[in-house]
Amino acid sequence: MIRTGEQYRESIRDGREVWINGEKVADVTAHPAFKPLVDIRSRIYDMAHEPDTREVMTYTDPDTGEVNAIQQKPPRTREDWDAKRAATDAVLTDVGGVVTRVGDETIGEVWSLIDGQDVLDAINPAYSDNVKHHIDKACFGDPFHVSANTDPKGDRSKRPQDQDPDMLLHVVKETDRGIVVRGAKYETAAAYSNQAFTKPTIANWGDSELSDYALGFMLDMGSPGLKYICRTGFAGRAPAEDYPLANRFDEVDTLVVFDDVEIPWENVLFYRDTKAATFIRATLHRYSAYAFTQRNLRLADLMIGAALWNVKQTGLEKQQAVQEKLATLACYREGINAHLTAAVAMAEPSPGGLLMPHQSLLYTGRVLACSQLHEMMHIARELCGGQICITPDKASFDHPDTAPWLEKFYSVNEHWVAEDRRKLLAYARDLLNSDYAGHRLTFQLFAQSPPFAHLGAVYRNFDWDGPLDLVKDAAGLSDNVLGTLGRKAK
Template identity: 30%
Template sequence: MTTSVPAGTSGALTGATGILTGDQYRASLDDGREVWLSGKRVDNVATHPAFSGVVDEFARLLDLRHDPEHVELSTFVSPETGNRVSQAYSMPTTPEELRAKFAASEWWMRESLGQLGRSPDFMSNVVVGLRDYAPELAAVREEFGKNAVAYHRYASEHDLVLTHALGDPQIDRSADPRKDDTLSLHIVEENADGVVVRGAKQLATLAPFSHEVLVYLNGVTAARGAEKFVLWFALPMNAPGLRILCREPYSLDAEGHTHPLGRRFDEQDAMLFFDDVLIPWDRLFLLGDSMTAIKGLVRINAWSLQSTHIRFLQRLRVFVSVAKMVAHSIGVDTFRGIQEQLGELISYAETLELGIIGAEAAAERTPGGLLAPRVSYGLGFWSAGVSARVAEILRQIGSSGLIMQPSEADLTSELRPTLETYMRGHDIGVDEKSRLFRIAWDLVGSGFGSRQELYEYLHRGEPGAGRTRLWRSYDSSAVDAQIRDLISRP
């Protein structure tokens, strides 16, 4: 199925059916988009062997929402059309609506084992933030606010799977982008139809599997006062002139050594190249206003940040279970040091869980009138910091066993009797033990695992810069006054 690029989104609900089925999602990816992998253009993302496992996983998740067991939890009825739409697009105004929104997030993350950083739940919540920020966008230009409202309606009713692209290419980060247009995406022309942009953006996680990309300012460029680079817009992935370059996939099996997580959850990362791409006027949300962009970066992520916390909590729980089972499989779970390490893993999961509960309980009313969780960037940067330690604990517990496990092909070969003798575990057969350790390897040792760990460290923003922003914005005035009072007298 090939679909044309929509001319705009204002009121464009013709043909909208709400939540997609898995088959509808697969068909929607065959839309003429220009995806490149290993020097070749991909004919159809849904059927390519490097991508099909992930597409199948997304199709499974989308189909589950139609199941009577999950439909009420994961969706709600659109008051405008009567369609079932994803809870991730809901705009909560009461604590009950906020709870329903994040109960759906918890469902998404349980089903995907916390492995999909760009599950549809994440970016759909960004679009809710964009919709909530519409009055501030309208203050810059009335049409921008209207476009944000219309885009939320369009994305929710058409059940769009979205990616975003914020970073500039790593060419020379010491250079001033105002003097070298090649470092940042920028406008080369304005005309009656919209603006024409040229340049590149990274790192668009989920790009080949998405329907559209949402591009908005990265804060570094804005802080430098480079107004010409302030661009907020949405664009279909099959837009003329947009090329998608994918990294090496981690989903392919090698000689029967299966990657049980990578095969299902390698959500891909991509560079986006914009070769004089037209952005229609009704797909633009902001141009040329750095301060509105900088303030908006916090506002539009009010709900997606909580979604990220919920996903990382599920990922931590997976680590706890895998580490506990690995320790038991080799009989080391009775050792005091191993028990301390397992307890440390659990302490991280419990801390994050309490932070998530607290952020929701302390929800605040936004200027746009919605109810949003308490801003919790500190919790996010804490998560980025502990992620490496979590992986290190599992590596230490699994030790060399993470490296040497028989493949599925080995298990059905004439070596089977030998494997049962020398490669079984404590109260666990060689089949289950080898599969358990391959899951552990995919978490901490494979290319997929290494990518996941780097993603955890960086995707909330560079932690050092983030902590600096926290220091600059944190209000310690009340306690500062107490300390000054104490030191002002003997």
């Protein structure tokens, strides 16, 4: 059943070994680098219990009568997808910003396993049973679930066996209890999560020697042998008044080191089978891309709001050139919105009996959202003006020797006093121009997969037959050309 925020906090006080800035972290819930996101994840849990938000955050299971999180529910109807979108919007509105790795965007990868149960069952029925168990655990046990995806990889011109084999996560031995794995994975939020769906990286599956690298399992993040080595956080590096987003919404990325970690057999989802690994990789984002792309929609709204307030406070919104740039931002925003809306309106049955967003629309929407984000950020920077990169900090606005001058030069009129302008410029700087803004841009570009993989997903899911048939008929081509496609005339 749904947990409270305090139950979540207690669940990650399990003695895990977490490092950041050369420091071993005693309590990940209290450390200043992690506390802001732990607080947000706790807040999401508590929203499921509070009268004002519990209806949008939860549903009652008809079989058990238990109240569960709507985001964890496997989608079977369009109404399920509408409810998930509303819940994500409610969270982002409540916390006042964008968080990406908080579970709802990675739970979809577990639903993809439902579609792969036949493939796994043909390999080993025990794997299919494990999948069923972990789907239920993820959907109804309400863990903070993340995804362990990419490896360090090393020299990609060489096979893993021709260099340090630990560059890709692999099995080193079997025991009566399970498999022992060694290597490393990168995962945002790993240091303060409960479990991860750990998957194989993209590899040359044509080489049978790589079979030890073709494995997938559910990882208990408190397992012995795990080490969490985190990048430097943005929270606490500068005052929150000057960097309001970096101090609240930095989701700390982590290198998760597997130092001979034993995975119980009941947690192994597939093992030493390249067909299963290939299938899981190909279907990984058929659900999770929806929530991921929805975050870009909220980012677009934040950019539009920051840019529009900046031009309004200086009276520039009536200029045609300004209106054109605002309209470009609006087109980007509505393009994402249209793809998300249409993907659900034209949703398709999945092989496992779920309802998946229309795949071509979903993946093309993701490409739109990610590939144009940097251009939209630059347009928003132009509209906000140069003051977002030259405005003094809050301490200068407060000091008695400098405050009068800043009050004079940053007050526009009776509606826009210096303090409101300072807050707006600080917000826009952190959204568009800071180290944190650059980090988020790169993260959104690569977080689900690199751009070439985004386009590869579009290629695999677009209906190429429609345009081919259209031109065949329009050009009067004979049915003989269908032989080049492996198709016969109807």
